[in-house]
Amino acid sequence: MKIRRIESCFPCICGEFSLAGRLKGRQKSTGVEVFFSAGNLVIYRLGAPDIFFKYRDQKKSTFVLVQGQIYEPFYLGPGMDKKKETLVMPYILEPDLKTLQGSFIIIDYSGMGIEEPKLVITVDKYGMRTVFYYQNKKDNTLYFATHISGIKFLLGEKMPTLSSPSVIHYYHFGFTSCRETLFRDILKIPPASTLTICGGKVRLDKYVNLSELYNPGKYRRMSEFAICTEINRNLETSIQKRVGDKKTLAVALSGGVDSGLIAKKAREMGISVAGYNLAYGLDGLEYDESSRVNRLAGDFDIALRKIAISPRQLIENIEPASSITSEPIAFNDAAMAILFAEAAKDGLDSLWDGDGVDRLFFGMNRHMQYHKLFKLYNRLKPLKLVPQIMSIIKRIKGSKIKKLTILLNNWLDGIPPYPERKLEKNRKYDRDFERYIFDLGIKPSRDSFIKTFPADDVHDMILYFTYQSIGMCPEIFFHSPLELLQYYGMTPVSPFWTDSMVSLALSIPSYFKVKKGKTKYILRKAASIGHNRDYWMLRKIGLQNSYNFIKNTSHGREWQEEWNKGIKESLLYGIVSDHLQGEPVEIPRLLMAYIWFSKNNE
DSSP: OOOOOOOSOOSEEEEEEESSSOOOOOOOOTTEEEEEEETTEEEEEESOOOEEEEEEOTTSSEEEEEEEEEEESSOBSTTOOGGGHHHHHHHHHSOOGGGOEEEEEEEEEEOTTOSSOEEEEEEOTTOSSOOEEEEETTTTEEEEESSHHHHHHHHGGGOOOBOHHHHHHHHHHSSOOSSBOSBTTOEEOOTTEEEEEETTEEEEEESOOGGGGOOHHHHTTOOHHHHHHHHHHHHHHHHHHHHTTOSEEEEEOOSSHHHHHHHHHHHHTTOEEEEEEEEEOSSSOSBOOHHHHHHHHHHHTOEEEEEEEOHHHHHHHHHHHHTTSSSOOOHHHHHHHHHHHHHHHTTOSEEEOOTTHHHHTTOOHHHHHHHHHHHHHHHHTTTTOHHHHHHHHTTSOSHHHHHHHHHHHHHHTTOOOOTTSOOOSSOOOOHHHHHHHHHHHTHHHHHHHHHHSOTTTTTOHHHHHHHHHHHHHIIIIIHHHHHHHHHTTOEEEOTTOSHHHHHHHHHSOTHHHHGGGOTTHHHHHHHHTTSOHHHHTSOOOOOOOHHHHHHTSHHHHHHHHHHHHHHHTSHHHHHHHHHHTTSOOOTHHHHHHHHHHHHTOO
16 A cells, blocks of 8 residues: 655646747656747646647647646536537637636647737636746746646756745644745745736736625525525536546545535435545554444445555655655645555546535534634623633643633734634744734735625624635645545545535525534535434544554654654754744644655655
8 A cells, every 4th residue: 555656757747938038948858748839938748647638729829738627617527528629629718717617727828920928827716726836037937837846847956945934834834825835936826816927027816706706695595404405406516517427436435524425415316436434543443434434335325445554554655645745745645645545446537525625614623612712702802801811811721721822812912813723832922923923824815805705794703714714725635635646547526616515605604504513514404304314413523633643653653753853953943943933843743844845855
């Protein structure tokens, strides 16, 4: 189950666009194909990335390339009938970007015979995929790639150094922002955006905002059952558009509602389902959802395969998995990579999942804790009791109390909560420190939310959490799993991420998400239609942190201690240490970033 070490560049598309004139091109390299060349643009193909559409006219005045899948308003992806390409072409050449749904990158070049050649790169609206780019102002060239290895191929020894703000963001959130990478000036195209290079200028534009999907009036008078029916209808339509001619869906199946509802709905549609379930531990399992998953599999005739891994297997997989991805992976992704490898052995070309649905429907236990705290805060504030409560809390010891103090102080200082933040256990409250982190990681999203949503609704904390979390999903859930699956010749399929479902998640009255103190209440209710209600209302388990699985073993502690020695001497550590100004660095937060950096700079 161990991943092979990649010795060459990850399969990707990369290119260089001169803002000053013609390009000279590069010396030929093994495994590198000049895919397109015209004047000031050269596009290379490294390996065999998943390209499903390309078009160029005979004069090389127009070149269009699509990587990934488009499901609406037409289908473009695996199994596409080549005869239908002529029907797709008009949509691709003049796309109405707001209508396109799927997981895709579009590279569009207009060159020969045009006074100012133009390159436009577009990524899908939910950020399932991204493009990395770097503008070298010395040679007036913009470099781009669908994987970070493409940028490394283009820049060679001229790769920039680490970005201090990005490292600090990673330390506090566990992932990079939607724009920056860990490298200085190597950027990402964020979701629903186009990068345009023309006339010596580089411009980034958003082609749709989530607020355009916000339609609370549609659901304000709708009954609970009607909303559940709408959820099921949207999911069924999405599955139909994505399933193609497949007779069996492979689902990364947990005991939760997200993947479970996908499997249930597929079976109700008459589609066979093969479930792949991950468990930690071989003897005396520490994390095992078998009791739930077996029950679901029995009720809906799902072929189930459980994959149990040991701490040693997980540890052995972390380093090679880190060598595959464009950015540091999470521990849980390293564990899932083992599941991906097993699914690939069964000859699969896609894996369906419910990743990110927790953020759409308020499914995190931590989010629920914030919600309860916010309700308490709103009750205390009119009574002017918050300062008195704060003085009592400060006398109580414990890391959770310290974190609570930070949250309440932030609220008093006008800083709204943001659940993805990793709060410090023992740090004293520092207003300037908290404001810096907020400005670094949250302020752009918060400002956009306030600017684009109705003024009467911006105080809805659940709506705000949903909006903010959607923007963070690409870095948390989409990019690394996509690259790991691509390594095994598969693609992820996420049927919840459609305009109709995201619009519903944003627009329904917030209390439907937390009714009766249940996370994802309305999704649980939708799943329970036609099935045992008690099953879907079981307490949330969720994929537990595999880091805890490792550190609780002697082998895991020894492994981490070895890496800790290098971390303490690293530039990553130095940047964070300077930022914390004498406060201790929580080294485990840097572990996966350091491993990733080490494996990608050998």
